[in-house]
Amino acid sequence: MATLRQEALKMVQQRERVSVVAPSAKISDYFGSQVFGLKEMKEALAPNVYKKISNAIEKGGKIDTSTADEVASAIKTWALSKGVTHYTHWFQPLTGSTAEKHDTFFDGGSGIEKFKGSALVQQEPDASSFPNGGIRSTFEARGYTAWDPTSPIFIFDKTLCIPTIFVAFTGEALDYKTPLLKSIEAVNNAAIPVCQLFDRNVKKITASLGVEQEYFVIDRALFASRPDLIMAGRTVFGHNPARGQQLDDHYFGSIPTRVKDFMQEFEIESWKLGIPVSTRHNEVAPGQFEVAPLYEEINRATDHNQLLMDLMTKVAEKHNLKVLFHEKPFAGLNGSGKHNNWSLITDTGVNLFQPSNSARENLQFLTFLVATIKAVHDNADLLRASIASAGNDWRLGANEAPPAIISVFLGSTLTSVLDELEENGNLKIEKGDNMYMKLGISKIPQIILDNTDRNRTSPFAFTGNKFEFRAVGSHANVAGPMATLNVIVAETLKTLHADVKEEIAKGKEKKIAIVNVLRKYISETKNIRFEGDGYSEEWEQEAEKRGLSNLKSTPFALDIFEDKKVKELFSKHKVLSEIEVEARHEIMLENYVMKIQIESRVMGDLALNHIIPTAINYQNKLIQNAQGMKDLGLDNTAAVETIKEVSNYIESIKSNVNAMIDVRRRLNKVTDVKEKAKAYSTEVKEAYFQKIRYAVDKLELLVDDENWPLVKYREMLFLK
Template sequence: MSKVPELFGSMVFNESVMKERLPKDVFKALKSTITEGTALDPTVANIVANAMKDWAISMGATHYTHWFQPMTGITAEKHDSFITPGAEGAVIMEFSGKELIKGEPDASSFPSGGLRATFEARGYTAWDPTSYAFIKDHTLCIPTAFCSYTGQILDKKTPLLRSMEAISKQACRVLRLFGKDCKHVTTTVGPEQEYFLINKSDYAKRPDLILTGRTLFGAPAPKGQEMDDHYFGSIRPRVKAFMAELDEELWKLGIYSKTEHNEVAPCQHEMAPIFETTNIAVDHNQLTMEVMKRVADRHGFVCLLHEKPFEGINGSGKHNNWSISTDRGENLLEPGNTPSSNAQFLLFLTAVIKAVDEYQDLLRLSAASAGNDHRLGAHEAPPAVVSMYIGDELGAVVDAMVSGKTYHAAEKTHMDIGVSALPNIPKDTSDRNRTSPFAFTGNKFEFRMPGSTFNVACTNTILNTAVAEELRQFADELEQAENFEQALSELIIREIKAHKRIIFNGNGYDDAWLVEAKKRGLSNLASTPDALPHYTDKKNLQLFTRHGVYTPVEVGSREEILLEEYAKTLRIEALTMLDMLRKLILPACAKFSRDLAEGVALKKQIGVDAPAEVEMVRRVTDKTAALSAAQDVLAHKVEAAKDVLTEAFAVAPGGVGARKLSRYYRDEVLPAMKEARKLADELENLVSKEYWPFPTYSDILFYV
């Protein structure tokens, strides 16, 4: 382990490498660009590019790429070599400032939500100097933003960077009112990543896993997670070897992989990093998912990142731990020892409470997808109703402010852990609430709704922008106040009263909460087609345009892209299901019942009755017939979707047509898929294992 400090960041063109390889004045200019956003002089850019190229070549790189995050949700890259023709047929290795700052990948084949026609191919990538370049697969990867020829944004990084500027600007305004000379405020994120590891050999026999990332069929194994023996349990040697190599690969890329453990479901695990500036954390999480898959392959595993790869056991999420800090290292969500008297903390807390209440629809849709719809609301993830948990002490502070009564601080207590050899552990003034979508956990908020496959740029763009808007309103009001302290107190109390409905410290899994949430007027956007149309609500368009994060057209494009993605996902799943039914499951059931019937006939010939076998043949035959009929219904629903698509986009192209199509898949295709699965899973429990055409849950989840 003594080599870790030398290993960490060894494949990153980070600040220490820049100091070593750049002239002092060039490094200072680049640092100014990174921290203050000043334009980079072309001469400086050329020097930086040359140093970056020389370093990359010394590390074995032969190519470079502008690494960006289009609306596919994954990363994209186009590789170019450093070679340039030289004299007498030779080549030289060159890389210019122009090539560093700007690239031109094809933009026609990425989702654009109507922003681009297919024939309009030109797009641009622009270097993001706030995120360090790194080497992957002998290629220098340069993190970039991605936009169209007309300047419209086609990626997830650009709006995130804009939202970070928005919240920094408004937070600095507020801090100046408290007498603090703050030049920059950053949001920080630590996205915990859950995932499954299964044997590559089992994966290769499951077309549903290969094509959709989840099992479309599968009867429950005799044992699931009910014994709670996997969570935090001893890690299997093969998995531990995977985790060790994963850490090593991530550390090389400067990713702060910190915590690893078994999760609740069999074969499920988690990796948690240390907090980083939000855009870097997003970049690193995208890299983490890619590296997980590659390392898993080398260990005979496949890493499943789908939100619900297996029915009946916990799915996987990505908990977005979010906080705000100043350029001097002050955490603005740190309550201190006396949160009731910490006016600055209470003001920022109020801004977050107000933001979550007013933009609960946006936070919900930031976690919306076909995969995550299977996970949200189950007893493993928060419900689809957005609420906040702030803990007992802060809850008491809020109640006192609302009621106008004096707050009486909770006595500091200790937990007696019952072992005399160990010291008492100071008890937190608030427990953690895993059922809450948005929970305060000491000096940060944990947003638990995003799914494990998600690029959390969207979530943090929305969160940053919503909080920036509330801080803007607060600053506008308090800057005009004659008596700052009185105005501050009145503002906090007024806004807490107005938005207290979003605070819920109880059990989010309880059905009674859904009834209570409805009484409070909270939205319950149960599915992706319910949530995504709120992207273009008037108040949300005003939010994004006011802070320069999106234009109205760019917001509409994102709604359309995500709704189409939902419909396409369900279509692929339905077609895969039909293929497996026709080619694998129905033939296996027919063969089993035929062989069983032949055995019954042979017994009859020798005068032996076989009532049990006869009944089994009848049951399998009847179920197979029902499954065949369900297959026909599903096939009809999928085929009819073509007419729905034609009609929807002929009458209402763009987002409105996408809404209609997504609702059709939710209301017609998905129920037909569930019915076919139910019958197939029942047959799995009737048909002999030797006939079943692919590995079962018992095979996949409980490997040796």
């Protein structure tokens, strides 16, 4: 291993830049060139066929067989002109990554390329081989992928990719996309009646999303020399370097040359795929970066984020780099998340979270703002469960990541607005001479945009014209948490609308009825609002007083899925059935168990087969040196103390690893997956991981650098 480390470091020193050339100086010349979207359909299809397709996309209309055949023919012609030979249904199973099975256009029987509507609309993958939570037995293999026309078809890696949903033979959703699409419809249906309290012209509400993606980049050879990164996605051992992120000099600094080349290439390829990436920069931790796109409709944004991660991984290989999407690949440094910027947009062009000069629109803004706060308040544990994973547990509450406590940040201005509205409906704020607001029944002047600071420690923050859900993990498929957010907001909007109607039925004027309901909701949800430092111990204590949950471990956070109210919530909005909720709960528990098992095994393997032998060899050298010093009559006290110190760490590692293995063997006999997951959390991860790591990391400081088997943090993080 030590030799492998040295060879890897030599390879890094010999790396050369990979040249990157854009197809054109103007991005607009090639943006979406690998996408068969509405523009391409309009040009390729007969007007009546295009009308049916656009109707299916905009209104969810049916696509008949003849229409599908004509669309398939046009797609085939377009794809063949691009040099494509294969097609696939591109779907998002509950593994967390994307899946695909490639078929050729070539028909050996006829000797020509064929692509029928039936192949476009539906395929049949093995539904029992993907995580299904007991929905499918091993012998029940049939499942279906079905075309999602609302997300554009694209060419990736010379393959025509058709975005699809993935369902079991019996109809249950086995993917992330199906419930997301249903949740989009749910929030649309719930938001329209509320919007129509203000504007009868509103007929459709679109959920919008912008996903800021954080990630680490290291050299590919260094990655290959770390078995823990290969197997677990994170470094289970590694002492922090003398210089880490404490100087804050990496944040927004000059982008390292090789990383910049990599960024330029994946941006070019992203633009070809219609992914509107627009921002790139260094993040706070060394070796950490971020890419952010423009906002899109939430289904497309989700597809694009999954595609972007796949694209970044492939492009990185060309540059002899490795992208790390794990939420906490390096202990002691910032973790990586996805900052999900979510808002609701009307078909009349109004962002429902955008304050304006209009009194009516500002009352509408406050209505949706308060409704969202109430949704988070009433479903905080469910929202926490939606972001739960073994990887995210390492990140939450550590180094800039928000805590596991779900709270909402509004900023001082909006907090004052809501506090005053709760009491009497009037507010006067002076900020210099440029701001005055009277929040009454008949007139609500402008609320100034961006008139408050941002809070990086908040898991759910209002940031001007959107909510930023910062707690989602870097590796996660955002469809899961965003579907949950859509559902809980849909439920609250339905309740709000019913409550307003009840007030109106009592004889209250509509605006007064709305304000009365808002004041009630504001009063009920005060405990979820927090403006301070989410990292502080004081907040944990305060949150406990407020009755807020602090679920730091995934298996315990997932208990909420057993709640009858949660199952009824998803079922009521036709997003997930009770069986589908239970299946997802089981899948997430199984995934947690397997992740901790893998990390435990990696720790054991590295510790017993690499760290301890290295330490013993070094210890033997020290013993020889100490004996030599003694023979020469020299003071060997320091050498003897070092020998004892090394010996103590070796014994600590060996005893803890062996004890951990014994516990793991016992737990592997447990059949109840919930019991097993919780035990793995407390009896394996919490009981042994830190103890073993502490001893190994101490040895890293003691053992001769030349003999240490693992590439060190300082060697991986400062890539040039």
